[in-house]
Amino acid sequence: MRPVIRSVRLGLVLFSAMQAxxxxxxxxxxxxHAIATRGLPPSVVACQACxxxxxEGNLPAxxxxxxxxxxxxxxxxxxxxxxxxxxxxxxxxxxxxxxTQQQTVMAGYYAAMASPPQRVVVVVxxxxxxAGAWLAARGRWSADIPACSQCHGAQGLxxxxxxxxxxxxxxxYIVAQLQSWKHGTRPPGPQSLMSAIAAKLSExxxxxxxxxxxxxxAAAVGPAASTPRTTSASAFxxxxxxAMPAGEFGKIVSQGEQIFxxxxxxxxxxxxxxxxxxxxxxxxxxRAGSAPMWGAYVSxxxxxxxxxxxxxxxxxxxxxxxxxxxxKAPPLGDPALVALESYAYWLAKGAPVGTKMEGAGYPKLPTxxxxxxxxxxxxxxxxxxxxxxxPRGQGQVSGGQPAFPPLWGPQSFNxxxxxxxxxxAAGFIKANMPLSQGDSLSDQEAWDVxxxxxxxxxPQDPRFxxxxxxxxxxxxxxxxxxxGRVVDGxxxxxxxx
Amino acid sequence: MRPVIRSVRLGLVLFSAMQAxxxxxxxxxxxxHAIATRGLPPSVVACQACxxxxxEGNLPAxxxxxxxxxxxxxxxxxxxxxxxxxxxxxxxxxxxxxxTQQQTVMAGYYAAMASPPQRVVVVVxxxxxxAGAWLAARGRWSADIPACSQCHGAQGLxxxxxxxxxxxxxxxYIVAQLQSWKHGTRPPGPQSLMSAIAAKLSExxxxxxxxxxxxxxAAAVGPAASTPRTTSASAFxxxxxxAMPAGEFGKIVSQGEQIFxxxxxxxxxxxxxxxxxxxxxxxxxxRAGSAPMWGAYVSxxxxxxxxxxxxxxxxxxxxxxxxxxxxKAPPLGDPALVALESYAYWLAKGAPVGTKMEGAGYPKLPTxxxxxxxxxxxxxxxxxxxxxxxPRGQGQVSGGQPAFPPLWGPQSFNxxxxxxxxxxAAGFIKANMPLSQGDSLSDQEAWDVxxxxxxxxxPQDPRFxxxxxxxxxxxxxxxxxxxGRVVDGxxxxxxxx
Numbered sequence: 001m002r003p004v005i006r007s008v009r010l011g012l013v014l015f016s017a018m019q020a021x022x023x024x025x026x027x028x029x030x031x032x033h034a035i036a037t038r039g040l041p042p043s044v045v046a047c048q049a050c051x052x053x054x055x056e057g058n059l060p061a062x063x064x065x066x067x068x069x070x071x072x073x074x075x076x077x078x079x080x081x082x083x084x085x086x087x088x089x090x091x092x093x094x095x096x097x098x099x100t101q102q103q104t105v106m107a108g109y110y111a112a113m114a115s116p117p118q119r120v121v122v123v124v125x126x127x128x129x130x131a132g133a134w135l136a137a138r139g140r141w142s143a144d145i146p147a148c149s150q151c152h153g154a155q156g157l158x159x160x161x162x163x164x165x166x167x168x169x170x171x172x173y174i175v176a177q178l179q180s181w182k183h184g185t186r187p188p189g190p191q192s193l194m195s196a197i198a199a200k201l202s203e204x205x206x207x208x209x210x211x212x213x214x215x216x217x218a219a220a221v222g223p224a225a226s227t228p229r230t231t232s233a234s235a236f237x238x239x240x241x242x243a244m245p246a247g248e249f250g251k252i253v254s255q256g257e258q259i260f261x262x263x264x265x266x267x268x269x270x271x272x273x274x275x276x277x278x279x280x281x282x283x284x285x286x287r288a289g290s291a292p293m294w295g296a297y298v299s300x301x302x303x304x305x306x307x308x309x310x311x312x313x314x315x316x317x318x319x320x321x322x323x324x325x326x327x328k329a330p331p332l333g334d335p336a337l338v339a340l341e342s343y344a345y346w347l348a349k350g351a352p353v354g355t356k357m358e359g360a361g362y363p364k365l366p367t368x369x370x371x372x373x374x375x376x377x378x379x380x381x382x383x384x385x386x387x388x389x390x391p392r393g394q395g396q397v398s399g400g401q402p403a404f405p406p407l408w409g410p411q412s413f414n415x416x417x418x419x420x421x422x423x424x425a426a427g428f429i430k431a432n433m434p435l436s437q438g439d440s441l442s443d444q445e446a447w448d449v450x451x452x453x454x455x456x457x458x459p460q461d462p463r464f465x466x467x468x469x470x471x472x473x474x475x476x477x478x479x480x481x482x483x484g485r486v487v488d489g490x491x492x493x494x495x496x497x
Numbered sequence: 498m499r500p501v502i503r504s505v506r507l508g509l510v511l512f513s514a515m516q517a518x519x520x521x522x523x524x525x526x527x528x529x530h531a532i533a534t535r536g537l538p539p540s541v542v543a544c545q546a547c548x549x550x551x552x553e554g555n556l557p558a559x560x561x562x563x564x565x566x567x568x569x570x571x572x573x574x575x576x577x578x579x580x581x582x583x584x585x586x587x588x589x590x591x592x593x594x595x596x597t598q599q600q601t602v603m604a605g606y607y608a609a610m611a612s613p614p615q616r617v618v619v620v621v622x623x624x625x626x627x628a629g630a631w632l633a634a635r636g637r638w639s640a641d642i643p644a645c646s647q648c649h650g651a652q653g654l655x656x657x658x659x660x661x662x663x664x665x666x667x668x669x670y671i672v673a674q675l676q677s678w679k680h681g682t683r684p685p686g687p688q689s690l691m692s693a694i695a696a697k698l699s700e701x702x703x704x705x706x707x708x709x710x711x712x713x714x715a716a717a718v719g720p721a722a723s724t725p726r727t728t729s730a731s732a733f734x735x736x737x738x739x740a741m742p743a744g745e746f747g748k749i750v751s752q753g754e755q756i757f758x759x760x761x762x763x764x765x766x767x768x769x770x771x772x773x774x775x776x777x778x779x780x781x782x783x784r785a786g787s788a789p790m791w792g793a794y795v796s797x798x799x800x801x802x803x804x805x806x807x808x809x810x811x812x813x814x815x816x817x818x819x820x821x822x823x824x825k826a827p828p829l830g831d832p833a834l835v836a837l838e839s840y841a842y843w844l845a846k847g848a849p850v851g852t853k854m855e856g857a858g859y860p861k862l863p864t865x866x867x868x869x870x871x872x873x874x875x876x877x878x879x880x881x882x883x884x885x886x887x888p889r890g891q892g893q894v895s896g897g898q899p900a901f902p903p904l905w906g907p908q909s910f911n912x913x914x915x916x917x918x919x920x921x922a923a924g925f926i927k928a929n930m931p932l933s934q935g936d937s938l939s940d941q942e943a944w945d946v947x948x949x950x951x952x953x954x955x956p957q958d959p960r961f962x963x964x965x966x967x968x969x970x971x972x973x974x975x976x977x978x979x980x981g982r983v984v985d986g987x988x989x990x991x992x993x994x
Contacts, residue, residue, distance in 0.1 A: 249800040303746040332829035354846035
């Protein structure tokens, strides 16, 4: 069943430049359309000369699409061109000749345009040999390279204002941008994410991923050479994706992987929110320090005080669905559980049964010097987390599909999930957040922001009994849980968020 | 919950010597009672002088009980004393002075007596530190020493004619016999079982097991030093019994072990015959080449063509109950399955997940030079197997409990069990049979006797569909299965055995 390559014609509505001008007649100064179509002689050529009348770009020439990109993103780029922080012999004199006001107006003009219709090659289940598609969909976590899709959306359509679309952009443009970040001729971008990632990409990687997003059919180049992992070098190595078993068993392992990556799509009956397993278990459950499946698999059956009983691995996964996915437990023996267990078993190939493996679970942080603090946590959140997870923890969407996971609110994990415990969350955040920048927060910052996240309202604990107070007493009698505590005058757990 | 030491007063009926004489007035020549009570002057002293009026023996003096022992066993001992093959300064002249006829009569006289009431210390769940009880109940398979109870019955009450009781015999007597076998002053016994086993016991072992069966309270001597395994030295070593985990998890692991050892007693709702898991998985599921649990645990989930699906370890165990135990599958999540899975997980501690381990499963024998043959198999069976499993494969009972497992018939595994496949059975037999004498049969003998065993009637395949022919076609279409074939004019699978 893999790889499946689907050609998707995006059902986007074609707006003409005329319509755009009309739609925005009230808010866009009248000269925006004039600048786009005629320029500001003598220095500013008409934008459409290169970027097309619909802002669609010029694929053969390598000029990027502007239509539908984030307003602030476009404004920042014009400012960066003008100051030559983003180096471009073409754009520098154009941007420099525009006033700040004109830059802002043009950013709004193109942001308001819908993307033109385009063909995007979407590889749903790429094989490792499809190097570009694989980097796009899975990244290379052994080198701390997240999947492009984790920030730019599953189909590369872009997410919010800060993560521009990649799908359909000219390959030459994407290559040039990645090279710019590598060589410091483009500002590092929010949280320096792109400069850090570009530095880790080989020439081959850059070309492959650019070709992929440009819709160029992938050449069979084989998987990129493995880059040594920068952290946790001594951790267990699960089998590479290329070692996926064949035959009937491989089919089930592969199904398990797909459920793990796209949980709602493939096991929707048991999922009550928009999270995926891979949201907390990074790199498809492979990554040390991110509760990897190989570490979990060899740790069960085990007695859990939460259950008051010995839980098998299958029973443990039932808990994930009930709490972390805010859904319901698949019955034991359900094909989804069997597939997930098979996938975890395969990832654990060669791992010693019954041992506490290095990198299993989340790291346990030492108690912080200062008690974790809500207000300090909010500052950390705003500075380091909101970019992706949104200002209110609601996550972000791309192409109608969840892109960044909601951290609280109705689409997040519920009050029974392990991540609602401040210590768990602090360990996860410290090791893994911001995405691909693990260990960049101090322990104190990790504790503070974990407390902030876990002091927000989220779906009720399914074990709810009588009252918040009684439920806290029965299931949350721990300093690690904020359930039943009053924060900012709100009793946590008291209401639908 | 372990160890539990129970003092059991055996509810046996006290027969007086008088009653015995009356009971056997018809069949026992009149002089038996006279010889027992008055002897045959001048050489034969009255038997009861040493062995007591009820044949109960003399514990302080070290004279063994004779009442209730096997008739042929007693006759053989008298003959061996007379010829000095079994050396005894006391018994040699007595036995030599008796005619063969008188020996036979006296053997029958004492065999017909019921055992006198006695206290036997039965340690149901011994701890490894209880050295004698442990040897009695579990043996030391690392040195190919089976448990005493495997041949002499769970309570040491003896099994059939050939395996005399040990419980309540004087410690000095048991010690002297084991020493005799060690030093060759007693015939090696059937299949040389006891001479081989005694040779492997240390002085400490001999004393501990003798004290145990004599009912002497066990001294805490600690487990015997580990003896190097004579075979499969490179196989995986599961954790020693002394490493049994503590706490709630250990409790479940221990329950799993008890189910494994005493399946009907502890999971009776799912068992339809008198087998135990440990009957085919020797040494409580630890032994390499005997489908050890550690080898199985790391091999699941796996695709099984038998199921047409991927089976988890729990699902695989459901099959054991349905087929090998001729019972019904416990539902997934049943405490019995969770306990068994926990026990297997613990035995596999440190074993690499997803690997084919040396010693896993049963060995696969090469195809024999001659096609396996029923008649040759019968000869092997009669010579090497019937002693324990009975002349008709029905097994043997001790104290009302199964002692040796039935190999066919209504109390054995059914036509769906893996052991009904000739190749499986041949591999198991070659590696493990006769008990503690693995690798003593030739490959050809193993194939022949496996074919003989698997050409006997046994409970129906629970997947039975319409007819034997249809069922063979659907589930038994393999040269390895005798189901649906005609042997000795009988269509196998056609009727209740």
